[in-house]
Amino acid sequence: MAADVKVIDADAKFPEGPFVENGVLYYAQYGAGEIDKWDGKQRTVLWHQEGSGANAVQRFGDGFIIAGYDNGTIVLTDASGTTKTVIAQDDEGQKLLGPNDIALDGKGGAYVSLSGPWESGPIVGKIVHVAKDGKTRVLAKDIHYANGLVVSADGQTLYVNESEAGRVIRFKIAADGSLSDRRLYLRLYELGEPAAAYPDGIKLGPDGNLYIGEYSAGRILVVDPSTKKLVKTIDVPSAAAPNLAFSGDGKTIYVTAVDDKSAAPYPGKIYAVTNF
Structure with a gap:
Protein backbone atom coordinates (compact mmCIF):
# COMPACT_ATOMS: atom_id res chain seq x y z
CA MET A 1 0.00 0.00 0.00
CA ALA A 2 1.38 3.39 -0.99
CA ALA A 3 1.77 6.02 1.71
CA ASP A 4 -0.55 9.02 1.80
CA VAL A 5 1.35 12.15 0.77
CA LYS A 6 -0.05 15.63 1.41
CA VAL A 7 1.56 19.00 0.62
CA ILE A 8 1.54 21.36 3.62
CA ASP A 9 3.90 24.00 2.21
CA TRP A 38 4.25 25.59 11.02
CA ASP A 39 1.51 25.10 13.60
CA GLY A 40 -0.76 22.99 11.44
CA LYS A 41 -2.52 26.00 9.93
CA GLN A 42 0.03 28.60 8.92
CA ARG A 43 3.74 29.24 8.49
CA THR A 44 5.53 32.01 10.37
CA VAL A 45 9.18 33.09 10.35
CA LEU A 46 11.11 32.39 13.54
CA TRP A 47 14.55 33.65 12.40
CA HIS A 48 15.99 35.19 9.25
CA GLN A 49 19.43 36.21 8.09
CA GLU A 50 20.09 37.00 4.46
CA GLY A 51 23.00 35.01 3.09
CA SER A 52 23.11 32.60 6.01
CA GLY A 53 22.07 29.55 4.03
CA ALA A 54 20.14 28.30 7.07
CA ASN A 55 20.20 24.53 6.77
CA ALA A 56 19.03 23.00 10.06
CA VAL A 57 17.40 23.91 13.36
CA GLN A 58 16.92 22.14 16.69
CA ARG A 59 15.77 23.05 20.18
CA PHE A 60 18.76 24.07 22.32
CA GLY A 61 18.05 24.85 25.95
CA ASP A 62 15.30 27.46 26.06
CA GLY A 63 16.12 28.61 22.53
CA PHE A 64 17.35 27.13 19.28
CA ILE A 65 20.55 26.10 17.50
CA ILE A 66 20.81 26.89 13.78
CA ALA A 67 23.34 25.73 11.18
CA GLY A 68 24.28 28.47 8.69
CA TYR A 69 25.76 26.61 5.73
CA ASP A 70 26.67 29.57 3.51
CA ASN A 71 28.12 31.99 6.05
CA GLY A 72 29.88 29.35 8.13
CA THR A 73 28.15 29.94 11.44
CA ILE A 74 26.36 28.07 14.20
CA VAL A 75 23.81 30.40 15.79
CA LEU A 76 22.29 30.08 19.25
CA THR A 77 19.06 32.00 19.85
CA ASP A 78 16.65 32.68 22.67
CA ALA A 79 13.11 31.30 22.77
CA SER A 80 11.80 34.05 20.49
CA GLY A 81 14.42 33.38 17.80
CA THR A 82 16.61 36.38 18.61
CA THR A 83 20.30 35.67 18.03
CA LYS A 84 22.34 35.42 21.25
CA THR A 85 25.58 33.76 20.17
CA VAL A 86 27.31 33.33 16.81
CA ILE A 87 29.98 30.63 16.59
CA ALA A 88 32.25 31.09 13.59
CA GLN A 89 35.28 28.96 14.43
CA ASP A 90 36.12 25.73 16.21
CA ASP A 91 38.43 25.11 19.16
CA GLU A 92 41.36 24.76 16.76
CA GLY A 93 40.81 28.28 15.48
CA GLN A 94 39.51 27.12 12.09
CA LYS A 95 36.53 28.64 10.30
CA LEU A 96 33.41 26.51 10.17
CA LEU A 97 33.10 25.24 6.60
CA GLY A 98 29.51 24.37 5.67
CA PRO A 99 27.59 23.78 8.93
CA ASN A 100 24.93 21.41 7.68
CA ASP A 101 22.90 19.29 10.09
CA ILE A 102 22.36 18.94 13.84
CA ALA A 103 21.80 15.99 16.20
CA LEU A 104 21.10 16.53 19.88
CA ASP A 105 23.27 14.49 22.24
CA GLY A 106 20.56 13.99 24.87
CA LYS A 107 22.64 15.83 27.48
CA GLY A 108 21.97 19.45 26.52
CA GLY A 109 24.54 19.66 23.75
CA ALA A 110 24.55 18.93 20.04
CA TYR A 111 26.63 17.39 17.28
CA VAL A 112 26.91 19.50 14.12
CA SER A 113 28.24 18.33 10.75
CA LEU A 114 30.59 20.63 8.84
CA SER A 115 30.38 19.43 5.27
CA GLY A 116 33.43 21.03 3.76
CA PRO A 117 33.30 22.18 0.11
CA TRP A 118 30.45 21.12 -2.17
CA GLU A 119 31.58 18.37 -4.59
CA SER A 120 34.77 18.43 -2.62
CA GLY A 121 38.25 17.90 -3.91
CA PRO A 122 39.87 17.93 -0.48
CA ILE A 123 38.07 15.65 1.97
CA VAL A 124 37.87 17.99 4.95
CA GLY A 125 34.41 17.49 6.48
CA LYS A 126 34.19 17.51 10.28
CA ILE A 127 31.92 16.74 13.20
CA VAL A 128 31.93 19.27 16.02
CA HIS A 129 30.18 19.22 19.37
CA VAL A 130 28.50 22.31 20.80
CA ALA A 131 28.09 22.22 24.58
CA LYS A 132 25.30 23.91 26.51
CA ASP A 133 27.55 26.92 27.10
CA GLY A 134 28.40 27.20 23.39
CA LYS A 135 31.89 25.72 23.67
CA THR A 136 32.65 24.05 20.35
CA ARG A 137 35.18 21.25 19.88
CA VAL A 138 36.22 19.18 16.89
CA LEU A 139 35.54 15.46 17.33
CA ALA A 140 36.12 13.99 13.87
CA LYS A 141 37.84 15.09 10.66
CA ASP A 142 38.40 14.06 7.04
CA ILE A 143 34.79 13.14 6.31
CA HIS A 144 33.77 13.16 2.64
CA TYR A 145 31.02 15.78 2.92
CA ALA A 146 29.61 15.28 6.40
CA ASN A 147 25.84 15.67 6.26
CA GLY A 148 22.94 14.19 8.24
CA LEU A 149 23.70 12.68 11.62
CA VAL A 150 21.74 11.01 14.40
CA VAL A 151 22.39 9.47 17.82
CA SER A 152 21.23 5.88 18.40
CA ALA A 153 18.44 5.12 20.86
CA ASP A 154 20.90 3.93 23.51
CA GLY A 155 23.08 7.03 23.08
CA GLN A 156 26.19 4.98 22.31
CA THR A 157 26.48 5.42 18.53
CA LEU A 158 26.54 8.40 16.18
CA TYR A 159 25.55 7.67 12.58
CA VAL A 160 26.81 10.15 9.98
CA ASN A 161 25.95 10.40 6.29
CA GLU A 162 29.13 10.78 4.24
CA SER A 163 27.34 12.14 1.20
CA GLU A 164 30.06 12.36 -1.43
CA ALA A 165 31.05 8.76 -0.67
CA GLY A 166 27.45 7.53 -0.89
CA ARG A 167 27.62 5.87 2.49
CA VAL A 168 26.81 5.99 6.19
CA ILE A 169 29.57 5.75 8.79
CA ARG A 170 29.31 5.39 12.55
CA PHE A 171 31.25 6.31 15.69
CA LYS A 172 31.20 5.14 19.29
CA ILE A 173 30.12 7.88 21.70
CA ALA A 174 32.03 8.10 24.97
CA ALA A 175 30.59 9.33 28.27
CA ASP A 176 32.09 12.78 27.66
CA GLY A 177 30.51 12.96 24.19
CA SER A 178 33.73 12.34 22.30
CA LEU A 179 33.82 10.03 19.27
CA SER A 180 36.00 7.01 18.49
CA ASP A 181 36.11 3.77 16.49
CA ARG A 182 35.03 5.22 13.15
CA ARG A 183 33.62 2.44 10.95
CA LEU A 184 31.81 2.02 7.66
CA TYR A 185 28.15 1.27 8.41
CA LEU A 186 26.65 0.80 4.95
CA ARG A 187 26.84 1.95 1.35
CA LEU A 188 23.58 3.01 -0.30
CA TYR A 189 24.21 0.86 -3.37
CA GLU A 190 24.07 -2.17 -1.05
CA LEU A 191 20.41 -1.27 -0.51
CA GLY A 192 19.71 -1.39 -4.25
CA GLU A 193 20.16 2.33 -4.88
CA PRO A 194 22.22 3.64 -7.85
CA ALA A 195 25.96 4.06 -7.42
CA ALA A 196 25.45 7.85 -7.41
CA ALA A 197 22.86 7.75 -4.59
CA TYR A 198 23.45 10.68 -2.27
CA PRO A 199 22.47 10.33 1.41
CA ASP A 200 21.48 13.63 3.00
CA GLY A 201 19.50 13.67 6.28
CA ILE A 202 19.11 10.75 8.67
CA LYS A 203 16.69 10.29 11.56
CA LEU A 204 15.79 7.55 14.03
CA GLY A 205 12.16 6.53 13.64
CA PRO A 206 9.75 5.64 16.45
CA ASP A 207 9.95 2.05 15.18
CA GLY A 208 13.69 1.98 15.88
CA ASN A 209 14.65 2.04 12.22
CA LEU A 210 16.94 4.54 10.52
CA TYR A 211 15.28 6.81 7.96
CA ILE A 212 17.72 8.15 5.36
CA GLY A 213 16.72 11.02 3.08
CA GLU A 214 18.22 11.20 -0.40
CA TYR A 215 19.24 14.34 -2.24
CA SER A 216 19.60 12.22 -5.38
CA ALA A 217 15.94 11.12 -5.37
CA GLY A 218 12.57 11.90 -3.83
CA ARG A 219 12.97 8.95 -1.54
CA ILE A 220 13.39 7.99 2.10
CA LEU A 221 15.21 4.71 2.78
CA VAL A 222 14.12 2.81 5.89
CA VAL A 223 16.89 0.61 7.29
CA ASP A 224 16.94 -1.85 10.18
CA PRO A 225 19.95 -0.67 12.24
CA SER A 226 20.87 -4.15 13.48
CA THR A 227 20.75 -6.02 10.17
CA LYS A 228 21.54 -3.05 7.88
CA LYS A 229 18.80 -4.33 5.58
CA LEU A 230 16.32 -2.19 3.67
CA VAL A 231 12.89 -2.43 5.29
CA LYS A 232 11.04 -0.25 2.78
CA THR A 233 11.19 2.95 0.78
CA ILE A 234 8.94 5.99 1.04
CA ASP A 235 8.66 8.14 -2.09
CA VAL A 236 7.43 11.70 -2.60
CA PRO A 237 6.77 13.39 -5.98
CA SER A 238 9.83 15.68 -5.94
CA ALA A 239 13.34 15.50 -7.33
CA ALA A 240 14.98 15.32 -3.90
CA ALA A 241 13.96 14.41 -0.35
CA PRO A 242 16.93 15.64 1.66
CA ASN A 243 15.54 15.48 5.19
CA LEU A 244 12.64 14.56 7.44
CA ALA A 245 11.15 14.72 10.93
CA PHE A 246 8.53 12.71 12.82
CA SER A 247 5.41 13.97 14.53
CA GLY A 248 5.16 13.44 18.28
CA ASP A 249 2.93 10.39 17.89
CA GLY A 250 5.19 8.95 15.17
CA LYS A 251 2.31 8.62 12.72
CA THR A 252 3.38 11.41 10.35
CA ILE A 253 6.68 12.02 8.61
CA TYR A 254 7.33 15.57 7.49
CA VAL A 255 9.56 15.38 4.42
CA THR A 256 11.50 18.39 3.18
CA ALA A 257 11.74 18.19 -0.60
CA VAL A 258 13.28 20.08 -3.51
CA ASP A 259 11.62 20.20 -6.93
CA ASP A 260 14.26 22.18 -8.84
CA LYS A 261 17.90 21.63 -7.88
CA SER A 262 19.28 23.66 -10.78
CA ALA A 263 19.28 27.21 -9.38
CA ALA A 264 18.50 29.36 -6.36
CA PRO A 265 16.16 29.63 -4.54
CA TYR A 266 15.63 25.90 -5.25
CA PRO A 267 11.83 25.71 -5.02
CA GLY A 268 10.42 22.78 -3.10
CA LYS A 269 7.73 21.55 -0.76
CA ILE A 270 7.02 20.18 2.67
CA TYR A 271 5.08 16.92 2.63
CA ALA A 272 3.14 15.27 5.45
CA VAL A 273 3.34 11.52 4.88
CA THR A 274 1.01 9.12 6.70
CA ASN A 275 0.14 5.43 6.42
CA PHE A 276 3.72 4.61 5.65
Whole structure:
Protein backbone atom coordinates (compact mmCIF):
# COMPACT_ATOMS: atom_id res chain seq x y z
CA MET A 1 0.00 0.00 0.00
CA ALA A 2 1.38 3.39 -0.99
CA ALA A 3 1.77 6.02 1.71
CA ASP A 4 -0.55 9.02 1.80
CA VAL A 5 1.35 12.15 0.77
CA LYS A 6 -0.05 15.63 1.41
CA VAL A 7 1.56 19.00 0.62
CA ILE A 8 1.54 21.36 3.62
CA ASP A 9 3.90 24.00 2.21
CA ALA A 10 3.94 24.36 -1.58
CA ASP A 11 6.26 27.37 -1.61
CA ALA A 12 9.34 26.24 0.30
CA LYS A 13 12.82 27.26 -0.87
CA PHE A 14 15.14 24.29 -0.39
CA PRO A 15 13.62 23.22 2.94
CA GLU A 16 15.95 21.33 5.24
CA GLY A 17 16.85 20.30 8.79
CA PRO A 18 13.41 19.94 10.46
CA PHE A 19 12.20 18.88 13.89
CA VAL A 20 8.82 18.70 15.64
CA GLU A 21 8.00 19.87 19.14
CA ASN A 22 4.60 20.10 20.84
CA GLY A 23 2.82 19.69 17.51
CA VAL A 24 4.81 22.48 15.82
CA LEU A 25 7.07 21.77 12.85
CA TYR A 26 10.27 23.82 12.67
CA TYR A 27 12.38 23.78 9.52
CA ALA A 28 15.06 25.69 7.65
CA GLN A 29 14.63 27.26 4.25
CA TYR A 30 18.14 27.25 2.83
CA GLY A 31 17.05 29.19 -0.27
CA ALA A 32 15.47 31.93 1.86
CA GLY A 33 17.99 32.07 4.71
CA GLU A 34 15.36 31.56 7.38
CA ILE A 35 13.87 29.26 10.00
CA ASP A 36 10.11 28.74 9.88
CA LYS A 37 7.50 27.21 12.15
CA TRP A 38 4.25 25.59 11.02
CA ASP A 39 1.51 25.10 13.60
CA GLY A 40 -0.76 22.99 11.44
CA LYS A 41 -2.52 26.00 9.93
CA GLN A 42 0.03 28.60 8.92
CA ARG A 43 3.74 29.24 8.49
CA THR A 44 5.53 32.01 10.37
CA VAL A 45 9.18 33.09 10.35
CA LEU A 46 11.11 32.39 13.54
CA TRP A 47 14.55 33.65 12.40
CA HIS A 48 15.99 35.19 9.25
CA GLN A 49 19.43 36.21 8.09
CA GLU A 50 20.09 37.00 4.46
CA GLY A 51 23.00 35.01 3.09
CA SER A 52 23.11 32.60 6.01
CA GLY A 53 22.07 29.55 4.03
CA ALA A 54 20.14 28.30 7.07
CA ASN A 55 20.20 24.53 6.77
CA ALA A 56 19.03 23.00 10.06
CA VAL A 57 17.40 23.91 13.36
CA GLN A 58 16.92 22.14 16.69
CA ARG A 59 15.77 23.05 20.18
CA PHE A 60 18.76 24.07 22.32
CA GLY A 61 18.05 24.85 25.95
CA ASP A 62 15.30 27.46 26.06
CA GLY A 63 16.12 28.61 22.53
CA PHE A 64 17.35 27.13 19.28
CA ILE A 65 20.55 26.10 17.50
CA ILE A 66 20.81 26.89 13.78
CA ALA A 67 23.34 25.73 11.18
CA GLY A 68 24.28 28.47 8.69
CA TYR A 69 25.76 26.61 5.73
CA ASP A 70 26.67 29.57 3.51
CA ASN A 71 28.12 31.99 6.05
CA GLY A 72 29.88 29.35 8.13
CA THR A 73 28.15 29.94 11.44
CA ILE A 74 26.36 28.07 14.20
CA VAL A 75 23.81 30.40 15.79
CA LEU A 76 22.29 30.08 19.25
CA THR A 77 19.06 32.00 19.85
CA ASP A 78 16.65 32.68 22.67
CA ALA A 79 13.11 31.30 22.77
CA SER A 80 11.80 34.05 20.49
CA GLY A 81 14.42 33.38 17.80
CA THR A 82 16.61 36.38 18.61
CA THR A 83 20.30 35.67 18.03
CA LYS A 84 22.34 35.42 21.25
CA THR A 85 25.58 33.76 20.17
CA VAL A 86 27.31 33.33 16.81
CA ILE A 87 29.98 30.63 16.59
CA ALA A 88 32.25 31.09 13.59
CA GLN A 89 35.28 28.96 14.43
CA ASP A 90 36.12 25.73 16.21
CA ASP A 91 38.43 25.11 19.16
CA GLU A 92 41.36 24.76 16.76
CA GLY A 93 40.81 28.28 15.48
CA GLN A 94 39.51 27.12 12.09
CA LYS A 95 36.53 28.64 10.30
CA LEU A 96 33.41 26.51 10.17
CA LEU A 97 33.10 25.24 6.60
CA GLY A 98 29.51 24.37 5.67
CA PRO A 99 27.59 23.78 8.93
CA ASN A 100 24.93 21.41 7.68
CA ASP A 101 22.90 19.29 10.09
CA ILE A 102 22.36 18.94 13.84
CA ALA A 103 21.80 15.99 16.20
CA LEU A 104 21.10 16.53 19.88
CA ASP A 105 23.27 14.49 22.24
CA GLY A 106 20.56 13.99 24.87
CA LYS A 107 22.64 15.83 27.48
CA GLY A 108 21.97 19.45 26.52
CA GLY A 109 24.54 19.66 23.75
CA ALA A 110 24.55 18.93 20.04
CA TYR A 111 26.63 17.39 17.28
CA VAL A 112 26.91 19.50 14.12
CA SER A 113 28.24 18.33 10.75
CA LEU A 114 30.59 20.63 8.84
CA SER A 115 30.38 19.43 5.27
CA GLY A 116 33.43 21.03 3.76
CA PRO A 117 33.30 22.18 0.11
CA TRP A 118 30.45 21.12 -2.17
CA GLU A 119 31.58 18.37 -4.59
CA SER A 120 34.77 18.43 -2.62
CA GLY A 121 38.25 17.90 -3.91
CA PRO A 122 39.87 17.93 -0.48
CA ILE A 123 38.07 15.65 1.97
CA VAL A 124 37.87 17.99 4.95
CA GLY A 125 34.41 17.49 6.48
CA LYS A 126 34.19 17.51 10.28
CA ILE A 127 31.92 16.74 13.20
CA VAL A 128 31.93 19.27 16.02
CA HIS A 129 30.18 19.22 19.37
CA VAL A 130 28.50 22.31 20.80
CA ALA A 131 28.09 22.22 24.58
CA LYS A 132 25.30 23.91 26.51
CA ASP A 133 27.55 26.92 27.10
CA GLY A 134 28.40 27.20 23.39
CA LYS A 135 31.89 25.72 23.67
CA THR A 136 32.65 24.05 20.35
CA ARG A 137 35.18 21.25 19.88
CA VAL A 138 36.22 19.18 16.89
CA LEU A 139 35.54 15.46 17.33
CA ALA A 140 36.12 13.99 13.87
CA LYS A 141 37.84 15.09 10.66
CA ASP A 142 38.40 14.06 7.04
CA ILE A 143 34.79 13.14 6.31
CA HIS A 144 33.77 13.16 2.64
CA TYR A 145 31.02 15.78 2.92
CA ALA A 146 29.61 15.28 6.40
CA ASN A 147 25.84 15.67 6.26
CA GLY A 148 22.94 14.19 8.24
CA LEU A 149 23.70 12.68 11.62
CA VAL A 150 21.74 11.01 14.40
CA VAL A 151 22.39 9.47 17.82
CA SER A 152 21.23 5.88 18.40
CA ALA A 153 18.44 5.12 20.86
CA ASP A 154 20.90 3.93 23.51
CA GLY A 155 23.08 7.03 23.08
CA GLN A 156 26.19 4.98 22.31
CA THR A 157 26.48 5.42 18.53
CA LEU A 158 26.54 8.40 16.18
CA TYR A 159 25.55 7.67 12.58
CA VAL A 160 26.81 10.15 9.98
CA ASN A 161 25.95 10.40 6.29
CA GLU A 162 29.13 10.78 4.24
CA SER A 163 27.34 12.14 1.20
CA GLU A 164 30.06 12.36 -1.43
CA ALA A 165 31.05 8.76 -0.67
CA GLY A 166 27.45 7.53 -0.89
CA ARG A 167 27.62 5.87 2.49
CA VAL A 168 26.81 5.99 6.19
CA ILE A 169 29.57 5.75 8.79
CA ARG A 170 29.31 5.39 12.55
CA PHE A 171 31.25 6.31 15.69
CA LYS A 172 31.20 5.14 19.29
CA ILE A 173 30.12 7.88 21.70
CA ALA A 174 32.03 8.10 24.97
CA ALA A 175 30.59 9.33 28.27
CA ASP A 176 32.09 12.78 27.66
CA GLY A 177 30.51 12.96 24.19
CA SER A 178 33.73 12.34 22.30
CA LEU A 179 33.82 10.03 19.27
CA SER A 180 36.00 7.01 18.49
CA ASP A 181 36.11 3.77 16.49
CA ARG A 182 35.03 5.22 13.15
CA ARG A 183 33.62 2.44 10.95
CA LEU A 184 31.81 2.02 7.66
CA TYR A 185 28.15 1.27 8.41
CA LEU A 186 26.65 0.80 4.95
CA ARG A 187 26.84 1.95 1.35
CA LEU A 188 23.58 3.01 -0.30
CA TYR A 189 24.21 0.86 -3.37
CA GLU A 190 24.07 -2.17 -1.05
CA LEU A 191 20.41 -1.27 -0.51
CA GLY A 192 19.71 -1.39 -4.25
CA GLU A 193 20.16 2.33 -4.88
CA PRO A 194 22.22 3.64 -7.85
CA ALA A 195 25.96 4.06 -7.42
CA ALA A 196 25.45 7.85 -7.41
CA ALA A 197 22.86 7.75 -4.59
CA TYR A 198 23.45 10.68 -2.27
CA PRO A 199 22.47 10.33 1.41
CA ASP A 200 21.48 13.63 3.00
CA GLY A 201 19.50 13.67 6.28
CA ILE A 202 19.11 10.75 8.67
CA LYS A 203 16.69 10.29 11.56
CA LEU A 204 15.79 7.55 14.03
CA GLY A 205 12.16 6.53 13.64
CA PRO A 206 9.75 5.64 16.45
CA ASP A 207 9.95 2.05 15.18
CA GLY A 208 13.69 1.98 15.88
CA ASN A 209 14.65 2.04 12.22
CA LEU A 210 16.94 4.54 10.52
CA TYR A 211 15.28 6.81 7.96
CA ILE A 212 17.72 8.15 5.36
CA GLY A 213 16.72 11.02 3.08
CA GLU A 214 18.22 11.20 -0.40
CA TYR A 215 19.24 14.34 -2.24
CA SER A 216 19.60 12.22 -5.38
CA ALA A 217 15.94 11.12 -5.37
CA GLY A 218 12.57 11.90 -3.83
CA ARG A 219 12.97 8.95 -1.54
CA ILE A 220 13.39 7.99 2.10
CA LEU A 221 15.21 4.71 2.78
CA VAL A 222 14.12 2.81 5.89
CA VAL A 223 16.89 0.61 7.29
CA ASP A 224 16.94 -1.85 10.18
CA PRO A 225 19.95 -0.67 12.24
CA SER A 226 20.87 -4.15 13.48
CA THR A 227 20.75 -6.02 10.17
CA LYS A 228 21.54 -3.05 7.88
CA LYS A 229 18.80 -4.33 5.58
CA LEU A 230 16.32 -2.19 3.67
CA VAL A 231 12.89 -2.43 5.29
CA LYS A 232 11.04 -0.25 2.78
CA THR A 233 11.19 2.95 0.78
CA ILE A 234 8.94 5.99 1.04
CA ASP A 235 8.66 8.14 -2.09
CA VAL A 236 7.43 11.70 -2.60
CA PRO A 237 6.77 13.39 -5.98
CA SER A 238 9.83 15.68 -5.94
CA ALA A 239 13.34 15.50 -7.33
CA ALA A 240 14.98 15.32 -3.90
CA ALA A 241 13.96 14.41 -0.35
CA PRO A 242 16.93 15.64 1.66
CA ASN A 243 15.54 15.48 5.19
CA LEU A 244 12.64 14.56 7.44
CA ALA A 245 11.15 14.72 10.93
CA PHE A 246 8.53 12.71 12.82
CA SER A 247 5.41 13.97 14.53
CA GLY A 248 5.16 13.44 18.28
CA ASP A 249 2.93 10.39 17.89
CA GLY A 250 5.19 8.95 15.17
CA LYS A 251 2.31 8.62 12.72
CA THR A 252 3.38 11.41 10.35
CA ILE A 253 6.68 12.02 8.61
CA TYR A 254 7.33 15.57 7.49
CA VAL A 255 9.56 15.38 4.42
CA THR A 256 11.50 18.39 3.18
CA ALA A 257 11.74 18.19 -0.60
CA VAL A 258 13.28 20.08 -3.51
CA ASP A 259 11.62 20.20 -6.93
CA ASP A 260 14.26 22.18 -8.84
CA LYS A 261 17.90 21.63 -7.88
CA SER A 262 19.28 23.66 -10.78
CA ALA A 263 19.28 27.21 -9.38
CA ALA A 264 18.50 29.36 -6.36
CA PRO A 265 16.16 29.63 -4.54
CA TYR A 266 15.63 25.90 -5.25
CA PRO A 267 11.83 25.71 -5.02
CA GLY A 268 10.42 22.78 -3.10
CA LYS A 269 7.73 21.55 -0.76
CA ILE A 270 7.02 20.18 2.67
CA TYR A 271 5.08 16.92 2.63
CA ALA A 272 3.14 15.27 5.45
CA VAL A 273 3.34 11.52 4.88
CA THR A 274 1.01 9.12 6.70
CA ASN A 275 0.14 5.43 6.42
CA PHE A 276 3.72 4.61 5.65
